Amino acid sequence: MSTFPKRPEELYEEVADHLGPEFGETRQACHDAMTKSTALRYLAHYSSAVFDFGLDALGDPPPPPDALPGTTRRDELKRLGRQLGFTVTTLDRSLQEARTGRLIRTVIQTEEGAVFCDSVVPSENVVGLVVDRSATEHREIPLASAPDVRAADQAVAELASTLRTQVRLPSLNPGGWESADLVEPVPSTDSAPEPFTTVLAGPGEDTERLLAACVRAARPDDLHLVAYCSQGELPVMVDHLDHPSLAPFFTQIAVESRRRFYQGFxxxxxxxxxRLNRTTSTALGGVLVRLVLDIEMGAIYFYRLGPGDYLVGVTIDQNRVVGADDRMAALALELR
Known part of the structure; x- marks a missing residue:
């Protein structure tokens, strides 16, 4: 449960000079999101990586008139939002090769909390920040289940969808939250292929253990691919991309082509x-332990196991983004 004070008494708003009355509904929606979610500590709106306005519950006093620009905690957060805007634009271009749509939600979780960057429309983003050390202090808590991280994640995703409705656009279901309770198991089929496995590591007890864990975690229902990476190499990868139930997801690209993309990525x-850890180090702090790149068709997950060692997961079904993330978090907890 969040221990943050109630809203909105302590909210502070900073507005860029260029802002006009046309942002009125957008500002109100962001204010409502901050009021509703006591987990969020900071929320800002950016257009083409340019800061428009921000709200926070940091408790810091306004800067004095003679303060040097760029020296406050709020300035650090504004810089973080700008850098994330440029980063997600570059990432979006890289992810187009997989033919799974554009990048709509990015989650960067460290030992100290998390920052979220959700897309409203291309070049319009909302950026939120939460402080939550529960998964660090209590190792039995899966990273994706850290309570304030999850609550803030949902709040920013809901805000992005709300802002889309203001311009008469449907929700992109960032995070898959809107459909998480509606999904049904994948129907069984006698012709379902065995998982496709890629094992580049030499035989040994560790390889067998990692392979078995990845095979258990991956399934056609939600977590379609799981890989273990070490020092930039890919010793083990397991996927169900060939499963018949996923055939509709491959009308624009061959299974093998998408598989090669995930191997390289x-x-x-x-x-x-x-790089993202360095980007967030000043404003958030802590080692990056979880990364979610949520595209229109599913998500790619990164879970750190140790220095140079990490897990990668993929779902290509937007309705399964939450469930796949939870399976990845459980696997990371098992292998840490």
Whole structure:
């Protein structure tokens, strides 16, 4: 349960000079989101990586008139939002190769909390931040289940959908929260293929243990691919991309082509996580332990196991994003 004070008495709003009355409904929606979610500590709106306005419950006093620009905690958070705007734009271009749609939600979770960057429309993002050390202090808590992280994640996703309705656009269901309770098991079929496995590591007890764990975690229902990466290499990968129930997801790309993309992208995720960790280090702090790249068709997950070692998971079904994330969190807890 969140221990943060009630809202909205302590909310502080900062508005950019260029903002006009056309942002009135957007500002109100963001204010409502902060009022409703006591987990969120900071929430800001960006257009083309330019800061429009921000709300926070940091409790910091307004800067004095003679304060140097760029020296406050709020300035650090504004810089973080700008950097994330540029980063997600670059990532979005890279992810287009998989033909799973554009990047709509990014979750960067560290030992200290998490930052979220959700897309409203291309070049319009909302950025939220939460402080939550519960999964760090209590190792038995799966990272995806840290209570304030999950609550803030849902709040930012709901806000992005609300802002889309203001311009008469349907929700993109970021996080899969809207459909999480509606999903049904994948129907069984006698012709279902065995999981496709890629084992590049040499034989040994560790390889067998990792392979068995990945096979148990991956399934056609939600978590369609699981990989273990170490020092930039991909010793083990298991997937169900060939499952007949997933055939409709491959009308624009061949299974093997998407599989090759995930193999290459998995190797690169460690370096990406390191860069994102540096991006968030000042404003949030702590080692990056979880990363979610939520695209229109599913999500890619990164879970840190140790220095240079991490898990990668993939779902290509947006309705299964929450369930797949929970399975990845449980697997990471098992292997840590």
């Amino acid at each position: 998995s190797r690169e995720l460690g370096a990406l996580a390191h």
